[in-house]
Amino acid sequence: MSVAQTQSRSVLAGIADDPLLDISGLVVETGPQRAPVELLRSIELAIPRGARVGVVGESGSGKSMTASAILGVLPDGVRARSGTIRFDGRDLMTLPERELRRIRGGEISLVSQNAVASLNPLMTVGAQIAKVCREHTGVSKAEAWARTVELLDALGIPEPDVRARSYPHHFSGGMAQRVAIAMALICSPQLVIADEPTTGLDATIQAQVLEVIDGSVKASGAALLLISHDLAVVRAMCDIVAVVYAGSLLEYGPADEVLNRPLSPYTQGLIRCMDPPEGEIAFIPGRIPEPGTLGAGCPFAERCEQATDACRAQQPALRQLRPDHWVSCHHE
Amino acid sequence: MSSRVDDRPLLELRGVRKAFAPRGRHARRTASAVAAVDGIDLALQAGTTTALVGESGSGKSTLARLIVRLHDADEGTIVFDGQEIQALDEKAFRPLRRRVQMVFQNPLTSFDPSQTIGASILETMRLAPDDEPEQERLGRLLSEVGLSPRFAGLRPREMSGGELQRAGIARALSVRPDLVVMDEPTSALDMSIQGQVLELLADLQRRHRLTYLLVTHDLRAVRMMADRVVVMYLGQVVEEGPTEAVFGDPRHPYTRGLLYAYDLSGRDEERDRDVRIRGSLRTPRPGDVGCRLVGRCPLSADRCGEPQALAELAPGHRARCWRAAEGQIAGDRQPHATTDPTDLGELT
Numbered sequence: 001m002s003v004a005q006t007q008s009r010s011v012l013a014g015i016a017d018d019p020l021l022d023i024s025g026l027v028v029e030t031g032p033q034r035a036p037v038e039l040l041r042s043i044e045l046a047i048p049r050g051a052r053v054g055v056v057g058e059s060g061s062g063k064s065m066t067a068s069a070i071l072g073v074l075p076d077g078v079r080a081r082s083g084t085i086r087f088d089g090r091d092l093m094t095l096p097e098r099e100l101r102r103i104r105g106g107e108i109s110l111v112s113q114n115a116v117a118s119l120n121p122l123m124t125v126g127a128q129i130a131k132v133c134r135e136h137t138g139v140s141k142a143e144a145w146a147r148t149v150e151l152l153d154a155l156g157i158p159e160p161d162v163r164a165r166s167y168p169h170h171f172s173g174g175m176a177q178r179v180a181i182a183m184a185l186i187c188s189p190q191l192v193i194a195d196e197p198t199t200g201l202d203a204t205i206q207a208q209v210l211e212v213i214d215g216s217v218k219a220s221g222a223a224l225l226l227i228s229h230d231l232a233v234v235r236a237m238c239d240i241v242a243v244v245y246a247g248s249l250l251e252y253g254p255a256d257e258v259l260n261r262p263l264s265p266y267t268q269g270l271i272r273c274m275d276p277p278e279g280e281i282a283f284i285p286g287r288i289p290e291p292g293t294l295g296a297g298c299p300f301a302e303r304c305e306q307a308t309d310a311c312r313a314q315q316p317a318l319r320q321l322r323p324d325h326w327v328s329c330h331h332e
Numbered sequence: 333m334s335s336r337v338d339d340r341p342l343l344e345l346r347g348v349r350k351a352f353a354p355r356g357r358h359a360r361r362t363a364s365a366v367a368a369v370d371g372i373d374l375a376l377q378a379g380t381t382t383a384l385v386g387e388s389g390s391g392k393s394t395l396a397r398l399i400v401r402l403h404d405a406d407e408g409t410i411v412f413d414g415q416e417i418q419a420l421d422e423k424a425f426r427p428l429r430r431r432v433q434m435v436f437q438n439p440l441t442s443f444d445p446s447q448t449i450g451a452s453i454l455e456t457m458r459l460a461p462d463d464e465p466e467q468e469r470l471g472r473l474l475s476e477v478g479l480s481p482r483f484a485g486l487r488p489r490e491m492s493g494g495e496l497q498r499a500g501i502a503r504a505l506s507v508r509p510d511l512v513v514m515d516e517p518t519s520a521l522d523m524s525i526q527g528q529v530l531e532l533l534a535d536l537q538r539r540h541r542l543t544y545l546l547v548t549h550d551l552r553a554v555r556m557m558a559d560r561v562v563v564m565y566l567g568q569v570v571e572e573g574p575t576e577a578v579f580g581d582p583r584h585p586y587t588r589g590l591l592y593a594y595d596l597s598g599r600d601e602e603r604d605r606d607v608r609i610r611g612s613l614r615t616p617r618p619g620d621v622g623c624r625l626v627g628r629c630p631l632s633a634d635r636c637g638e639p640q641a642l643a644e645l646a647p648g649h650r651a652r653c654w655r656a657a658e659g660q661i662a663g664d665r666q667p668h669a670t671t672d673p674t675d676l677g678e679l680t
Contacts (some may be wrong), residue, residue, distance in 0.1 A: 202387035236596035282528025
């Protein structure tokens with residue numbers, strides 16, 4: 001592809017007829033207005049209805065920042081400068097806080113990495129889940145409690161009526177994560193965002209929690225946005241994979257396409273790191289760029305074996321090289 | 333009791349036990365008699381890498397700390413290069429402290445934030461003085477771990493995780509150790525960087541004939557680095573052997589369950605029923621003498637309530653399970669050959 005070609009980067013919009021969530025040209029920055037540091041550099045992302053989209057990236061790639069932007073809860077000193085986040089026909093960037101609050105927890109919910117810390121230590125877990133349920137659906141107290149116990153049971157928590165009256169610190173890591181999942185599902189949201197939901201859990205517990213997320217998302221028909229640094233988790237859970245690097249989307253497509261026929265050299269490298277050939281230690285040379293240190297070129301160029309002058313001069317546009325499979329790379 | 337394979341090992345543990353006093357009234361009332369490290373035998377051959385694998389609560393980190401003597405063992409002996417380290421007082425141990433170094437999981441917190449990297453490394457390096465001028469030696473150490481001399485002037489916060497871990501390795505090497513104990517050395521690093529650090533460690537091992545004890549839950553790192561694997565569960569060794577044997581032909585139900593849990597793509601109902609580890613860690617009650625996996629193990633039977641010996645199944649390959657000893661668990665498929673779904677070994 002020639003460097004001169006100037007195509008809009010906002011191409012994923014054409015993906016499905018009407019994705020549930022459609023992020024386009026989103027720029028999120030921090031620092032002084034005069035000299036801002038871009039954390040998300042015109043990122044694109046689409047989540048079709050009922051799909052499971054995995055966002056893979058390393059530290060500083062902007063994967064968690066994207067989740068915060070969707071939920072409208074960017075950290076202090078971080079602001080969205082431009083772009084759109086369309087959710088079910090509305091632009092979340094322009095909605096008033098009151099409406100956003102209704103969407104958060106109701107239509108979009110979050111399962112975060114540290115479940116115990118995300119729960120209120122002074123309330124029983126059942127009371128917390130029931131409260132979320134009542135705030136968003138307005139059902140009676142008894143009905144909310146009944147739904148809570150039913151959901152805890154469905155998520156594999158033994159003696160759910162007893163455990164609902166326990167406090168968060170009585171739960172092990174895996175069980176607390178189930179509680180957090182219950183809280184995320186109680187209002188039957190259209191989109192569940194799971195941000196590193198199993199990072200820090202032991203392998204045997206991770207497998208159980210992923211199974212619970214898998215089963216409950218399937219049963220509720222919600223779409224899933226799974227954010228993880230672990231390609232193996234995304235491979236096991238998702239039908240669409242988005243690879244982000246230094247605030248940009250580098251590759252997007254069906255999971256078996258992206259994981260078996262990766263187009264981006266970065267994705268290829270990551271897959272090698274996950275599944276190194278027998279007797280080999282796999283890695284990608286160099287280091288992950290700090291925010292604000294990137295020029296106009298491809299953010300991965302510095303570490304890419306195939307990088308040319310063109311790669312260093314201009315960030316490649318996202319192009320659909322195969323059906324439903326987009327990549328941002330100058331190489332074919 | 334493990335038998336020694338070849339020459340005298342660089343490090344040998346016999347019957348090592350360490351228990352911590354339960355904290356708080358509730359904990360004291362309900363605490364069981366399980367020690368964090370409960371009768372471990374271990375032998376590390378010079379120049380090799382042994383991986384200590386297990387989940388939280390397995391006692392692997394406690395064991396690592398006993399070896400570098402950050403804790404003292406309650407029972408058992410730890411012999412380093414012919415010297416029993418438990419018997420030595422602090423002064424007599426000091427020369428050995430140089431020869432056994434530790435690399436920590438979080439490089440950011442293992443360096444003094446107010447000091448430059450160079451100053452931190454120099455401080456450790458002075459424990460092993462030699463004729464080479466300090467600054468030259470520092471520069472050589474940094475270059476050996478792939479860092480340019482300018483890093484000597486940086487503070488921990490100014491470096492990336494991978495660079496800091498390299499500096500941590502340089503600091504450990506600065507005293508010319510024989511044994512390096514590493515507690516999750518790559519777990520805090522990004523996926524694309526982890527391999528860089530492992531590659532560096534492998535290279536340094538070849539050059540300096542270092543002996544490694546790699547404590548980790550990261551089976552990918554183990555597969556790439558280790559000659560031998562020791563699998564721990566609730567303070568005990570449940571399986572140990574050459575890496576290919578333990579990964580390719582795991583004999584203890586826990587090892588099999590652990591490999592299955594990692595292999596997220598290779599799910600199927602039959603294996604789920606026969607291999608998957610249920611529930612979460614449960615501490616045995618006082619008086620329980622049998623296998624500690626009872627209740628989580630898919631193959632539990634009455635006999636599992638009896639004491640289980642660490643039985644030798646093949647040269648150097650041992651497992652603590654009567655089923656394994658009787659050859660009931662064998663011939664499982666390669667845990668990572670997952671591409672062909674028909675390639676599932678039969679359970680006997």
